[in-house]
Amino acid sequence: MDKVDVVIIGAGASGLMCAATSAYRGKKVLVIDHSNKAGKKILMSGGGRCNFTNMDASPKHFLSDNPHFCISALRRFSSQDFVDLVDRHGLEYTEKAPGQLFCQHTAKDLLSILLTEVEWSGAEIKLNTQVNSIEFLSEGKLLKTNQGDLLCDSLVIATGGLSIPTKGATGFGYEVAKQIGHSLLPTRASLVPITVQPDRKETLNALSGIACDVSAASNGVSFNEPMLFTHRGVSGPSILQITNFWQPGEALQINLIPELSLESLMRVRQESPKKSYEGVLSTLLAKRLIDIIKLDFPWLTERSAQISNQQLEALYSSLSDFDISPNGTEGYRTAEVTLGGINTKEVSSKTFESQKQKGLFFIGEVLDVTGWLGGYNFQWAWASGYCAGQYV
Numbered sequence: 001m002d003k004v005d006v007v008i009i010g011a012g013a014s015g016l017m018c019a020a021t022s023a024y025r026g027k028k029v030l031v032i033d034h035s036n037k038a039g040k041k042i043l044m045s046g047g048g049r050c051n052f053t054n055m056d057a058s059p060k061h062f063l064s065d066n067p068h069f070c071i072s073a074l075r076r077f078s079s080q081d082f083v084d085l086v087d088r089h090g091l092e093y094t095e096k097a098p099g100q101l102f103c104q105h106t107a108k109d110l111l112s113i114l115l116t117e118v119e120w121s122g123a124e125i126k127l128n129t130q131v132n133s134i135e136f137l138s139e140g141k142l143l144k145t146n147q148g149d150l151l152c153d154s155l156v157i158a159t160g161g162l163s164i165p166t167k168g169a170t171g172f173g174y175e176v177a178k179q180i181g182h183s184l185l186p187t188r189a190s191l192v193p194i195t196v197q198p199d200r201k202e203t204l205n206a207l208s209g210i211a212c213d214v215s216a217a218s219n220g221v222s223f224n225e226p227m228l229f230t231h232r233g234v235s236g237p238s239i240l241q242i243t244n245f246w247q248p249g250e251a252l253q254i255n256l257i258p259e260l261s262l263e264s265l266m267r268v269r270q271e272s273p274k275k276s277y278e279g280v281l282s283t284l285l286a287k288r289l290i291d292i293i294k295l296d297f298p299w300l301t302e303r304s305a306q307i308s309n310q311q312l313e314a315l316y317s318s319l320s321d322f323d324i325s326p327n328g329t330e331g332y333r334t335a336e337v338t339l340g341g342i343n344t345k346e347v348s349s350k351t352f353e354s355q356k357q358k359g360l361f362f363i364g365e366v367l368d369v370t371g372w373l374g375g376y377n378f379q380w381a382w383a384s385g386y387c388a389g390q391y392v
């Protein structure tokens with residue numbers, strides 16, 4: 001039987017970070033993963049270029065039933081700390097949107113930095129390793145795996161959430177937590193495209209591929225970012241962001257013209273009486289979308305001077321609360337993250353050790369901490385992995 005100081009289950013973002021940090025402290029560390037490759041989600045993230053952090057990351061960008069939990073780790077390992085790490089390796093990166101740092105070339109460059117750190121630290125990675133059972137014994141934690149038994153002093157669960165099962169996601173971490181009496185916050189797919197109801201799908205299908213700047217609002221939160229019509233419904237940053245706050249059945253407001261007010265639409269009649277409202281909208285919306293709007297408002301092609309207040313009110317109301325008839329989400333199949341997870345009230349925010357089982361640690365997405373879209377989720381993985389790595 002192999003005996004090590006630390007076993008980390010999950011060779012993803014948080015697990016690799018924790019492995020290097022703890023092995024640099026002189027610990028004998030083994031990372032195991034049931035997958036045939038480490039860091040699969042890193043490779044597919046950010047459209048293949050990994051939005052690896054956000055320079056603006058702060059607790060307000062995270063959702064949790066226990067909002068104070070993330071404060072300490074985000075402070076102890078900041079986005080600047082991660083940037084310093086990748087700078088030491090000469091990673092080329094770019095700021096695509098304010099604060100959002102992406103690899104300049106490919107996410108492979110970032111993964112290779114993490115794997116290099118793991119190698120330099122002396123930690124080992126064993127892939128294709130399935131854990132069949134865990135026993136908490138007085139002499140350590142005993143893991144029975146398909147590759148033999150392992151005994152360790154500290155066990156770190158870094159198995160992530162449920163999104164993208166085809167890339168290795170499982171509910172393993174939740175099962176371990178339940179085994180020792182932890183409570184879980186309900187989980188659901190988030191940062192995920194929204195599907196629309198079948199009767200609305202037919203109309204919206206004609207818009208597939210069109211993007212526009214919208215405001216998506218639900219439960220008192222709104223995001224002014226692009227939305228993309230897809231052949232299943234809607235996606236794009238504003239939609240992914242709002243799924244952290246919206247659930248099927250709740251109100252969702254999509255404003256196609258966040259830059260325009262009813263008053264500004266009315267003023268067009270005095271300022272440009274010969275201009276049509278089709279012309280006004282054409283600076284904001286794609287032609288195919290305007291064609292659909294024209295089905296309900298055929299007068300869009302007429303001179304603005306001829307349009308009544310009542311007509312404009314109807315147009316404004318329709319565009320500022322555009323009917324997408326949301327049905328649900330695409331679920332874990334395409335979601336970027338899992339909302340909910342292990343109750344952080346039962347985990348130390350300093351060490352990430354379970355309050356129910358000494359020597360057992362939870363890090364990363366398996367915990368009930370979920371970031372907004374924009375590099376925040378990786379920052380949580382790095383920060384929690386680094387902080388736990390100091391104590392395992």
Ligand code: FDA
Nearest residue numbers: 010012013014034045046051160168172364365375377378
């Ligand atoms: P992660 O999922 O990285 O790793 C978990 C590891 O555990 C995996 O290697 C898995 O194989 C392994 N595992 C699971 N079950 C196991 C078991 N039973 N036995 C052994 N091993 C097991 N975030 C961000 O900040 N910027 C971005 O650009 C993106 N983009 C993005 C795109 C897509 C398509 C997805 C799906 C996700 C993102 N994310 C993101 C989110 C980000 O990928 C995610 O939050 C982190 O990878 C979470 O890190 P963890 O270490 O917690 O889990």
